[in-house]
Amino acid sequence: MSKPEVPLIAAQNLRKYFPVRGGPFGLGKQFVHAVDGVSFEVAAGETLGIVGESGCGKSTLARLLVGLIAVDEGKINFEGDELGRDISHQALQRGVQMVFQDSYASLNPRLTIAESIAFGPKVQWLDDPQGRALRLMEKVGLEPSRFAARYPHELSGGQRQRVNIARALAMSPRVVVLDEAVSALDKSVEAQVLNLLSDLRDEFGLTYIFISHDLNVVRYISDRVLVMYLGEVVEVGPVDAIYARQAHPYTASLFASMPSMDPDRRTKEPPLAGDPPNPINPPSGCRFHTRCRFAESICQSKTPALKPLLGQSDHMAACHIHEVASGHSLARAGVPA
Numbered sequence: 001m002s003k004p005e006v007p008l009i010a011a012q013n014l015r016k017y018f019p020v021r022g023g024p025f026g027l028g029k030q031f032v033h034a035v036d037g038v039s040f041e042v043a044a045g046e047t048l049g050i051v052g053e054s055g056c057g058k059s060t061l062a063r064l065l066v067g068l069i070a071v072d073e074g075k076i077n078f079e080g081d082e083l084g085r086d087i088s089h090q091a092l093q094r095g096v097q098m099v100f101q102d103s104y105a106s107l108n109p110r111l112t113i114a115e116s117i118a119f120g121p122k123v124q125w126l127d128d129p130q131g132r133a134l135r136l137m138e139k140v141g142l143e144p145s146r147f148a149a150r151y152p153h154e155l156s157g158g159q160r161q162r163v164n165i166a167r168a169l170a171m172s173p174r175v176v177v178l179d180e181a182v183s184a185l186d187k188s189v190e191a192q193v194l195n196l197l198s199d200l201r202d203e204f205g206l207t208y209i210f211i212s213h214d215l216n217v218v219r220y221i222s223d224r225v226l227v228m229y230l231g232e233v234v235e236v237g238p239v240d241a242i243y244a245r246q247a248h249p250y251t252a253s254l255f256a257s258m259p260s261m262d263p264d265r266r267t268k269e270p271p272l273a274g275d276p277p278n279p280i281n282p283p284s285g286c287r288f289h290t291r292c293r294f295a296e297s298i299c300q301s302k303t304p305a306l307k308p309l310l311g312q313s314d315h316m317a318a319c320h321i322h323e324v325a326s327g328h329s330l331a332r333a334g335v336p337a
């Protein structure tokens, strides 16, 4: 896919710290470093998968991207326009819609399905909200004559998530952020909703930011994958490159925990042990050093920058050891046989 000059959506050094009570007797103020210096770009038509253990900041990042919470630091650009300077939060929210994991909590129980889908367009004074709602119901596989007058509690989880997808699309967004949007569904229903998402992406030329803890699902839907650890990006790259070879030891451990039916795809890496460290006081240097079996002294003292892998401009990792490893292979390549 050729990359347009201006990315559709770009995050630059995003930070979000949440204040929490802490310290002795809970009197001091401390901060959860939920998103800590995250940068990435997504091209139009691309799907970026975001993975990482629970609590690594995926949902906070998603909420920042759709303007649900304000950034503490950093910039968000949408179609080249900077949020807060060139475009308002309202404009961003029209262009970037979100689908959440909990299909029921996202819907007003007192509105019918058609009313729910028409609600956003009505508030935004878009053309023919009712017609829009009915057309979108068809698109997401909910026959209007059967479902338009029903209420959310009368639907299954999969059907409700179809309604939430239709609600997002009713605003004619360019980007849809899907935060664990299929994670609560049964496997067979999950597969159907994933197929639907993939069809809608093609039909409407959508760009997805697809967040999931399920690496198999992310592989199916994504063009590129971004891996987060304790609020930071540790690796990013094309889906095939990352699934074939994980550069960061954290990514390797994460993939080792992934259930695979294919013995060739199983890595030799031991799966991750223990819980991630406290995001209030993240470890110094490389945040993964406390759990990394390759860690050396530099890993405790210096934060590794996200750098392209040797000979690959689009696959990047933030790891001192990997830099050393690349250096070795370089040296070997230079030695005559």
Ligand SMILES: Nc1ncnc2c1ncn2[C@@H]1O[C@H](COP(=O)(O)OP(=O)(O)O)[C@@H](O)[C@H]1O
Residues within 6 Å of the ligand: 018, 019, 020, 032, 033, 034, 052, 053, 054, 055, 056, 057, 058, 059, 060, 061, 279
């Ligand atoms: N509103 C909030 N107040 C305080 N801490 C929060 C809030 N939202 C999220 N956090 C904390 O921020 C970190 C990242 O959370 P989250 O973005 O939900 O991670 P993920 O979606 O990857 O599981 C966690 O440590 C979480 O407890």
Ligand SMILES: [Mg+2]
Residues within 6 Å of the ligand: 058, 059, 060, 180
């Ligand atoms: Mg989450």
